[in-house]
Amino acid sequence: MNLPPTATLVEQLATELKARGQFLATAESCTGGLIASACTELSGSSDWFERGFVTYSNAAKSELLGVSAALIEEHGAVSEAVARAMATGAVVNAHAHWSVAVTGIAGPTGGSADKPVGTVWFGWATPEGVFTEHQRFDGDRAAVRQATVRHALAGLLLRLR
16 A cells, blocks of 8 residues: 655644544554654644553553453454454543554564564544454564554544545
């Protein structure tokens, strides 16, 4: 998928959220705060960006977002169920209108036959419900993380429009 540059996606996201008077929260594992960082690069982001949760460990997912340890145990941290729970937890705990959650394997280690390096699950919590999606990105750790950021932002825009 050929996406616009990250800064362009953030500008479009800011325009859409500000027009609605609504706020975004992020819940990030494999990106370690890169989505929140991209959002706050834009001056005035406090008008539409509420907060970001960096929940790299399973304990952080449970403590900060309310993701059940049993859910993580059953499905694994990199799963549709956990991405959905992270997105829901971000909206609830941030009192935001929208959220995006990402959990994945950026590499170069950590992959398996079932979940190879580059596997990422996305969750978007919207006023209409929670949506999830799975992607597999090629490249090194930096490339996977950057592709994840862009796809997360593009997914928000798609649901905002």
